[in-house]
Amino acid sequence: KQEVTQIPAALSVPEGENLVLNCSFTDSAIYNLQWFRQDPGKGLTSLLLIQSSQREQTSGRLNASLDKSSGRSTLYIAASQPGDSATYLCAADSGGSNYKLTFGKGTLLTVNP
């Protein structure tokens, strides 16, 4: 059974700081890993998807890496802004299916102006 853990559970940083969010998963036989953002009272927005054959993906100030062998992924946010404040969730597929996602409980990020 896939289990996804995110550390830290919460993080508070000053504006402009670079930061790293961590995600670990127990079953390395994944098709892909995704990072999502969730704003309070809202649904999830997909940020980055890394397929199992890839090692990283970049979008603007975001960079996500994937190390299947160690069961880890990181989300790097450069030059953080107050608008980045949200909960960040990572999700890995599980059970040999490429659709059944197992989510971590998220990291609540607060970027202080």
Add this chain to the structure above:
Amino acid sequence: GAGVSQSPSNKVTEKGKDVELRCDPISGHTALYWYRQSLGQGLEFLIYFQGNSAPDKSGLPSDRFSAERTGGSVSTLTIQRTQQEDSAVYLCASSLIGQGDLGNTIYFGEGSWLTVV
């Protein structure tokens, strides 16, 4: 529409009543998912529809929960005889499957917030 649409956005119901939650996926998306997010918990997979294939219902927590997808588009999640522990946000998502570089990015609606009193 431009995104995944869910209704109602909020629902308060009495214990024991049935509720129906509706999801309109992104046009052209063949895959549709339901997830549940309870207070303090992570997202929990409920059910998955892909085209005309039999749905994967392995995440439904009890036989009080059912879902259908009509015409390969709109989906309805039904909870019968609701209990207080059913209170949660029910999130629907859709995606293109087997679409090359698009991989399996899934797009979520804003959820239906269910409160059972």
